[in-house]
Each structure stands twice: as C-alpha cells, then as structure tokens.
Amino acid sequence: MSLYQLFKGKGPSGFGYGSTADEVTAGLSLKGKTVLVTGCNSGLGFEAMRVLTRRGATVLGTARTLEKARAACSAVDGQAVPLACELSDPASVRACVDAVTAGGHRLDALIGNAGIMALPKLEQAHGIELQFFTNHIGHFILVTGLLDRLADDGRVVMLSSAAHSMAPREGIRFDDLAGARGYTAWGHYGQSKLANLLFAKELARRFAGTRRTANAVHPGVIRTNLGRHMPGVASFLFGLVGPLVLKSVPQGAATEVYAAVHPDVATTSGAYFADCNVARPRADADDPALARRLWEVSEAIVARLPAR
Numbered sequence: 335m336s337l338y339q340l341f342k343g344k345g346p347s348g349f350g351y352g353s354t355a356d357e358v359t360a361g362l363s364l365k366g367k368t369v370l371v372t373g374c375n376s377g378l379g380f381e382a383m384r385v386l387t388r389r390g391a392t393v394l395g396t397a398r399t400l401e402k403a404r405a406a407c408s409a410v411d412g413q414a415v416p417l418a419c420e421l422s423d424p425a426s427v428r429a430c431v432d433a434v435t436a437g438g439h440r441l442d443a444l445i446g447n448a449g450i451m452a453l454p455k456l457e458q459a460h461g462i463e464l465q466f467f468t469n470h471i472g473h474f475i476l477v478t479g480l481l482d483r484l485a486d487d488g489r490v491v492m493l494s495s496a497a498h499s500m501a502p503r504e505g506i507r508f509d510d511l512a513g514a515r516g517y518t519a520w521g522h523y524g525q526s527k528l529a530n531l532l533f534a535k536e537l538a539r540r541f542a543g544t545r546r547t548a549n550a551v552h553p554g555v556i557r558t559n560l561g562r563h564m565p566g567v568a569s570f571l572f573g574l575v576g577p578l579v580l581k582s583v584p585q586g587a588a589t590e591v592y593a594a595v596h597p598d599v600a601t602t603s604g605a606y607f608a609d610c611n612v613a614r615p616r617a618d619a620d621d622p623a624l625a626r627r628l629w630e631v632s633e634a635i636v637a638r639l640p641a642r
C-alpha cells in the first residue's frame with residue numbers, strides 16, 4: 335500500500351484510489367463477453383487482460399506485433415486472442431479491424447489503452463506529431479473501424495490522463511498538429527491525452543439515444559514502461575519514491591476495467607473517470623464544439639492517409 339492511499343478513501347461507487355482490477359470485478363461473471371484491449375503486452379493493458387480473462391471474458395489482445403501479442407496472450411490463464419495493431423501504422427490498424435471482423439467477434443467493450451508518453455524529441459508519423467498520431471489517430475481509425483462490431487450495449491473506454499491538463503491553453507493546436515512549432519514532450523503528451531478525452535466525449539454524443547457508451551479514464555500514476563522516455567534522474571527518483579506515492583499496476587488497471595465491465599456504469603456515457611469514480615476534467619474537455627472539431631479534423635487526416 336502506498337502512503338498516499340492511506341489518505342484517499344473510497345468514492346460514491348464504493349471503489350477508490352486503492353481498488354484493484356481484481357476487486358472491481360469481484361463476483362462478476364464475464365462469460366460470453368468479448369473485450370478488445372490495445373497494448374495488451376505491458377503495464378495496465380496486460381493487467382486488464384489478465385483480470386478480464388480471469389472473470390471469463392474473451393479478450394482480443396492487441397500489441398504492436400503479433401509476436402508480442404501472442405506472448406502476452408499465452409501468459410494469461412483465460413481465453414485471449416492475439417492480434418497485431420501498430421497504432422502509428424494505419425495499414426496495421428486497418429488489418430486489425432479486418433481481423434476482428436473476419437473473426438466474427440462482437441465486442442462488448444473496447445479499451446483504447448495503448449499509449450506513448452513524453453517523447454524527448456519531436457517525432458512524426460505521416461506528418462503528424464507521433465504521440466498525437468499513436469495515442470489518438472491510431473485509436474480513432476481502430477474504434478471508428480470497429481463500430482459495426484460493437485454490441486448494441488457496447489462500451490468504448492479511452493485511456494486519457496490527468497496530464498490532459500498539460501495540453502496547450504487553446505486545447506488542440508489544430509494549426510500545428512505536426513508539432514513543428516514549439517515541441518514540448520509534456521505539452522504534446524497532454525494534447526494527445528486531451529484528444530483521447532474529447533474523442534470519448536464526441537463518441538458519447540454520437541451514441542446518444544442508443545445503449546452504447548463511451549467514456550475516458552485517468553488510471554492514476556503508476557510506474558510502468560510508459561516512463562521509458564523519462565530522463566535518467568527523473569526515472570531514478572520515480573523509482574525511489576514510487577512505492578510510497580504511486581499506484582500499483584493492479585490499482586492502475588482498476589478504473590479502465592471498471593468503466594468497461596462494471597454493471598453500475600452500464601449507462602454512464604460521456605464521463606471522465608479517475609479512481610473508479612466520475613471526476614471532473616479540465617474545462618475545455620467538456621466543450622462539445624472542440625470535441626466535434628477534433629472528430630472532423632481526425633476524419634480529414636485519416637482521409638489523406640494511404641488507403642492500405
């Protein structure tokens with residue numbers, strides 16, 4: 335238990351900062367349910383897959399390569415189907431959509447969990463800053479491509495972060511998605527996580543009047559491979575104080591799993607969860623015009639990408 339956990343109680347959901355993915359699914363049978371989890375080979379994605387399969391769900395576990403997905407899926411006890419999905423490569427994402435479709439899978443939930451953080455130098459994919467492309471555009475292609483496969487009461491859960499508050503003051507820099515002007519590691523990570531949040535909001539708006547839901551989550555702060563780009567000294571300090579102040583991986587995976595399968599939130603849509611409870615994001619994350627514009631710009635970016 336971290337020190338911080340001692341001061342954080344449970345919220346109205348009955349769960350809180352210290353709850354684990356095992357705890358938020360205790361007593362649930364997910365037999366017959368299918369959940370797709372991106373980034374299944376590491377950190378929170380692997381733990382989410384482990385717990386969901388343990389409760390009886392079939393998990394379609396995606397990783398950047400089939401090899402990584404296979405290794406992860408074979409490391410859990412339950413039913414896990416490995417799929418390749420390299421989010422910075424539209425051809426790979428589309429092939430993943432095709433594989434899910436060809437497999438005849440009906441998705442009860444889709445967890446957009448994969449992500450990269452704080453790249454020290456500007457990198458791009460298809461002319462777009464790489465964190466925005468990987469974290470948002472790759473998932474945009476995947477999720478919109480799989481809407482036909484989503485159950486009538488299916489749920490989409492996008493991994494955002496409290497770091498969405500580090501996005502530029504104007505929200506999304508639509509006039510510089512290449513990141514060419516004033517690149518900063520955290521500002522651009524924050525922008526990509528604000529995009530994940532706005533995408534869930536706009537999806538929820540589009541799902542209105544149906545039983546489908548879309549939500550975003552902040553998982554907490556957890557020491558995972560996500561910190562691989564952090565400078566050595568920061569990583570050292572993180573390692574030193576981490577056990578005292580950070581969530582464990584089982585605690586970190588709790589919120590995404592809760593949002594994806596817990597019956598209490600089956601009809602909650604357009605929300606931002608933290609510590610397994612509805613939380614408040616920064617003000618412009620609730621701006622429907624910004625969310626709509628992001629959707630339209632994302633569609634335009636995707637339309638310009640090579641078809642295959």
Ligand SMILES: NC(=O)c1ccc[n+]([C@@H]2O[C@H](COP(=O)([O-])OP(=O)(O)OC[C@H]3O[C@@H](n4cnc5c(N)ncnc54)[C@H](OP(=O)(O)O)[C@@H]3O)[C@@H](O)[C@H]2O)c1
Binds near residue numbers: 374376379446449555
């Ligand atoms: N850990 C935290 O403190 C924290 C806080 C807030 C939000 N989050 C969010 O939580 C999510 C999970 O992070 P984590 O902490 O579990 O990190 P992690 O251990 O680094 O896992 C990230 C996963 O994303 C995959 N990934 C990275 N780039 C990809 C790409 N181009 N295509 C496909 N998959 C890719 C990674 O694959 P490889 O292993 O092959 O690179 C890995 O499976 C992320 O979206 C992150 O932004 C985490």
